[in-house]
Amino acid sequence: MSIDIKSVSKTFGTFEALKNVSLSVGDAELVALLGPSGSGKTTLLRIIAGLDTPDTGSILLNGDDATNRGAGDRGVGFVFQHYALFRHMTVMENVAFGLRVQPKSIRKSKADIRDRVMTLLKLVQLDWVAQRYPAQLSGGQRQRIALARALAVEPKVLLLDEPFGALDARVRRELRTWLRRLHDEINVSCVFVTHDQEEALEVSDRVAILDSGRIEQVGTPQNVYDNPANPFVYSFLGNVNLFHGRVKEGKATVGDFEVDTPEYRNASDSPAVGYSRPHELELSRERSGNDSLSAVILQIQAVGPNVKLRLKRTESEDILEAEITREKLRELELKTGESVFVKPRLVRVFIADPSETPLNYQI
Amino acid sequence: MKTKRNILPGFGISTGFTMTYMSLVVLIPLSAVFLKAASVDWSQFWTTITAPRLMASYRLTLGTSFISACLNAMFGLLVAWVLARYEFPLKRIVDALVDLPFALPTAVAGIALTAIYSQNGWFGRYLEPIGIKVAFTPLGIVVALMFVGLPFVVRNVQPVLEDLDKEIEEAARSLGATRWQTFRLVIVPTILPALLTGFALAFARGLGEYGSVVFISGNLPNTQITSLLINTKLEQYDSAGATAIAVVMLVISFALLLGINLLQARTRRFQEAV
Amino acid sequence: MESSQQRARAHSENPIVRYLLIGSALLFLAFFLVTPLLTVFIEAFDKGWDAYRAAIVEPDALSSIYLSLMAVAIAVPVNTLFGVAAAWSITKFDFIGKNILVTLVDIPFAVSPIISGLIFVLMFGAQGWIGPWLAEHDIRIIFAVPGIILATMFVTVPFVARELIPHMQAQGREEEEAALVLGATGLQTFFRVTLPNIRWSLMYGIILCTARAMGEFGAVAVVSGHIRGQTNTIPLHVEILYNEYNFVGAFAVASLLTLMAIVTLALKKIVEWKISE
Numbered sequence: 070m071s072i073d074i075k076s077v078s079k080t081f082g083t084f085e086a087l088k089n090v091s092l093s094v095g096d097a098e099l100v101a102l103l104g105p106s107g108s109g110k111t112t113l114l115r116i117i118a119g120l121d122t123p124d125t126g127s128i129l130l131n132g133d134d135a136t137n138r139g140a141g142d143r144g145v146g147f148v149f150q151h152y153a154l155f156r157h158m159t160v161m162e163n164v165a166f167g168l169r170v171q172p173k174s175i176r177k178s179k180a181d182i183r184d185r186v187m188t189l190l191k192l193v194q195l196d197w198v199a200q201r202y203p204a205q206l207s208g209g210q211r212q213r214i215a216l217a218r219a220l221a222v223e224p225k226v227l228l229l230d231e232p233f234g235a236l237d238a239r240v241r242r243e244l245r246t247w248l249r250r251l252h253d254e255i256n257v258s259c260v261f262v263t264h265d266q267e268e269a270l271e272v273s274d275r276v277a278i279l280d281s282g283r284i285e286q287v288g289t290p291q292n293v294y295d296n297p298a299n300p301f302v303y304s305f306l307g308n309v310n311l312f313h314g315r316v317k318e319g320k321a322t323v324g325d326f327e328v329d330t331p332e333y334r335n336a337s338d339s340p341a342v343g344y345s346r347p348h349e350l351e352l353s354r355e356r357s358g359n360d361s362l363s364a365v366i367l368q369i370q371a372v373g374p375n376v377k378l379r380l381k382r383t384e385s386e387d388i389l390e391a392e393i394t395r396e397k398l399r400e401l402e403l404k405t406g407e408s409v410f411v412k413p414r415l416v417r418v419f420i421a422d423p424s425e426t427p428l429n430y431q432i
Numbered sequence: 433m434k435t436k437r438n439i440l441p442g443f444g445i446s447t448g449f450t451m452t453y454m455s456l457v458v459l460i461p462l463s464a465v466f467l468k469a470a471s472v473d474w475s476q477f478w479t480t481i482t483a484p485r486l487m488a489s490y491r492l493t494l495g496t497s498f499i500s501a502c503l504n505a506m507f508g509l510l511v512a513w514v515l516a517r518y519e520f521p522l523k524r525i526v527d528a529l530v531d532l533p534f535a536l537p538t539a540v541a542g543i544a545l546t547a548i549y550s551q552n553g554w555f556g557r558y559l560e561p562i563g564i565k566v567a568f569t570p571l572g573i574v575v576a577l578m579f580v581g582l583p584f585v586v587r588n589v590q591p592v593l594e595d596l597d598k599e600i601e602e603a604a605r606s607l608g609a610t611r612w613q614t615f616r617l618v619i620v621p622t623i624l625p626a627l628l629t630g631f632a633l634a635f636a637r638g639l640g641e642y643g644s645v646v647f648i649s650g651n652l653p654n655t656q657i658t659s660l661l662i663n664t665k666l667e668q669y670d671s672a673g674a675t676a677i678a679v680v681m682l683v684i685s686f687a688l689l690l691g692i693n694l695l696q697a698r699t700r701r702f703q704e705a706v
Numbered sequence: 707m708e709s710s711q712q713r714a715r716a717h718s719e720n721p722i723v724r725y726l727l728i729g730s731a732l733l734f735l736a737f738f739l740v741t742p743l744l745t746v747f748i749e750a751f752d753k754g755w756d757a758y759r760a761a762i763v764e765p766d767a768l769s770s771i772y773l774s775l776m777a778v779a780i781a782v783p784v785n786t787l788f789g790v791a792a793a794w795s796i797t798k799f800d801f802i803g804k805n806i807l808v809t810l811v812d813i814p815f816a817v818s819p820i821i822s823g824l825i826f827v828l829m830f831g832a833q834g835w836i837g838p839w840l841a842e843h844d845i846r847i848i849f850a851v852p853g854i855i856l857a858t859m860f861v862t863v864p865f866v867a868r869e870l871i872p873h874m875q876a877q878g879r880e881e882e883e884a885a886l887v888l889g890a891t892g893l894q895t896f897f898r899v900t901l902p903n904i905r906w907s908l909m910y911g912i913i914l915c916t917a918r919a920m921g922e923f924g925a926v927a928v929v930s931g932h933i934r935g936q937t938n939t940i941p942l943h944v945e946i947l948y949n950e951y952n953f954v955g956a957f958a959v960a961s962l963l964t965l966m967a968i969v970t971l972a973l974k975k976i977v978e979w980k981i982s983e
Contacts, residue, residue, distance in 0.1 A: 537921025640818025
């Protein structure tokens with residue numbers, strides 16, 4: 070089932086949660102709504118589900134206007150952040166609930182319901198806890214039961230609100246992969262909300278990045294990471310280093326080096342900021358051409374297979390963060406306090422005009 | 433385009449029924465008091481509520497309620513402290529017993545207390561010879577109000593003490609505070625709002641109390657509480673006079689109710705802040 | 707839940723101080739709460755079991771019991787329905803004036819029992835608003851059973867609501883929202899999801915409501931007219947006997963209410979235990 074969100078706005082009291090948001094989700098797509106707290110992603114999800122109503126705008130499900138349809142009539146399944154399992158019912162009763170409250174005309178027989186529940190429990194690999202109560206399950210188990218319960222009524226869209234938010238890191242990673250496989254198996258459209266960019270980029274077909282009630286960019290994970298639309302998206306998807314400079318007629322001068330920026334071909338002389346990721350900074354002991362910056366190493370920290378360095382530029386007070394492999398560290402024999410040269414392999418330039426509003430990309 | 437305001441079903445019917453029922457059973461009958469009072473000539477109203485007997489009853493009612501609430505604050509704190517922090521045999525039964533004044537009808541409490549403190553009663557026979565008359569004196573009213581108001585203090589303070597994170601006390605001790613300092617500087621401020629609320633609730637309850645007080649007070653000239661005087665006026669078919677006094681009591685009660693709700697709201701915010 | 711040992715270790719007052727505090731608290735409670743309780747039964751059986759029994763099965767006593775039960779049978783179910791509706795409205799929705807509604811529900815608590823009776827006299831009494839109309843149609847409310855029932859209803863309005871509201875607020879709305887998305891109707895959601903979660907608070911609210919309905923004195927005293935055998939509830943009957951110096955009779959009937967109070971306390975403990983499970 071496809072979902073079309075058209076110009077939806079929502080205000081709570083004086084707080085504008087969503088400002089004129091539009092988005093399309095295709096059939097059987099897995100889309101992530103990514104953003105910081107307060108960006109409006111959960112509000113948007115709840116509006117799709119019918120748990121909140123938009124002030125303006127409409128929601129179309131498979132082309133039909135569903136804005137005024139009740140939450141139970143939309144054919145959506147919703148998985149809550151804290152699971153919202155019915156605490157006084159067993160796992161079996163929880164999962165069967167949606168089937169048991171159907172009107173008598175379409176309700177399945179008791180035996181059919183039981184079969185369907187067991188099938189679903191096997192799908193989520195929890196058929197052995199059918200008689201237990203939610204309080205007796207772990208967080209990860211509860212999450213999977215919540216998912217099974219939502220799937221029981223065969224929804225055409227699955228909506229998940231920070232599904233792995235309350236779980237510890239290892240369980241999160243496992244469930245992430247598991248969700249992706251499940252989606253591929255059952256082929257239902259999925260929209261899930263998260264604030265974890267790693268999760269969004271790893272699991273989804275497309276990512277919509279929200280900030281302060283607006284969609285900043287929509288695209289495939291690869292696309293938004295490689296071609297961020299604006300500084301917010303860039304910073305949100307990973308650590309950044311900033312280089313202040315200027316842009317003029319297609320050429321950016323950032324620090325000591327120049328970068329070709331054809332997208333700003335027509336720009337008059339304007340201040341600009343260059344962004345580089347920590348692993349895009351190359352370190353060397355010798356200056357290599359005009360486009361190296363000199364810096365002093367403040368701190369070296371080994372993190373798993375890589376090494377993170379904090380450096381301070383000698384020409385300005387800027388702090389840089391670089392990430393290199395252990396081999397590289399050994400090769401250069403770097404130590405704190407030493408001077409090195411930093412060359413960004415890749416710089417993404419944005420004009421530093423505070424009034425510029427980011428474009429809403431749609432692919 | 434019409435959008436629904438609340439998502440869960442039943443808003444209209446539940447709120448509608450609630451408001452209708454409240455109006456029919458509570459608000460409209462209560463308005464009868466104010467409407468009747470409004471129909472009475474102001475000077476007559478004023479004369480009624482400032483009559484000497486009534487002024488004496490205000491002093492008595494306010495005074496005994498205040499004193500009993502203070503005593504309840506002390507003893508209630510003691511009981512709440514012991515219940516929240518210590519273990520001892522039969523603790524469950526004692527805990528249940530604290531609610532007895534809530535569950536016991538006021539008339540029963542009234543006659544039982546009178547029996548105990550009257551001249552031949554269990555306590556009365558020892559107290560009267562040494563000059564402490566309880567029954568049929570204001571002191572008796574204080575005792576009765578203490579009985580009725582005790583659970584308010586205990587049940588307000590006990591949960592706060594129980595929720596008091598022992599780590600906070602340990603933190604204070606690790607920073608060098610003595611046990612007494614910990615009590616004074618850490619524990620007391622935490623329970624003070626709850627204690628105040630319990631005090632206010634006991635005080636408010638004491639102001640309007642009738643059943644438990646009417647027996648032990650004996651309706652003597654110096655033991656007439658205000659609610660008793662309302663009843664007396666009614667028995668004399670002076671509904672205007674009764675209404676006038678009722679207005680005074682209601683105004684004070686509502687002011688107290690508002691104050692208590694505000695206090696409770698502040699307390700809740702306090703506790704959530706952590 | 708921490709074990710009692712853990713708690714004892716943390717509250718490391720001097721053992722002497724601890725025993726002193728426990729001792730004084732228990733002494734206070736014994737003198738203050740236990741003695742009235744014992745007095746009721748001791749006075750009731752002062753003249754032996756036969757006198758006790760006679761006081762209770764005496765016709766006027768029986769009719770007072772009947773009237774009290776009738777007041778309970780009407781006031782409690784109606785106020786339970788109200789309590790559930792009010793709690794649902796207040797805890798599952800957000801609307802302007804919600805806080806005012808919460809305060810309004812508490813009003814009968816704040817009103818003196820005498821005034822609770824007065825208001826119905828002012829409405830339905832001989833000189834009341836519709837008094838003359840009632841007299842014309844020969845309908846008696848004040849000094850008759852309907853007045854007693856109305857007064858009882860008034861004073862017991864808040865009990866069920868006050869038990870349910872904090873409990874339902876603590877539980878939140880997510881389970882109901884989940885049921886809604888799964889396709890349940892409003893009634894299905896209430897009976898299958900909400901009700902099982904609140905059943906113990908609801909039960910305790912009903913118990914308290916019943917206890918108060920049976921024991922209400924001041925309000926009912928004003929509207930009843932004290933007509934023996936007709937408009938006396940149990941507490942009023944106790945008062946009559948007491949004022950006639952029939953102490954054994956008064957305490958015997960009072961002992962019934964006291965037993966009810968003890969049962970109420972026991973049920974409270976059971977409900978608390980059930981909730982904590």
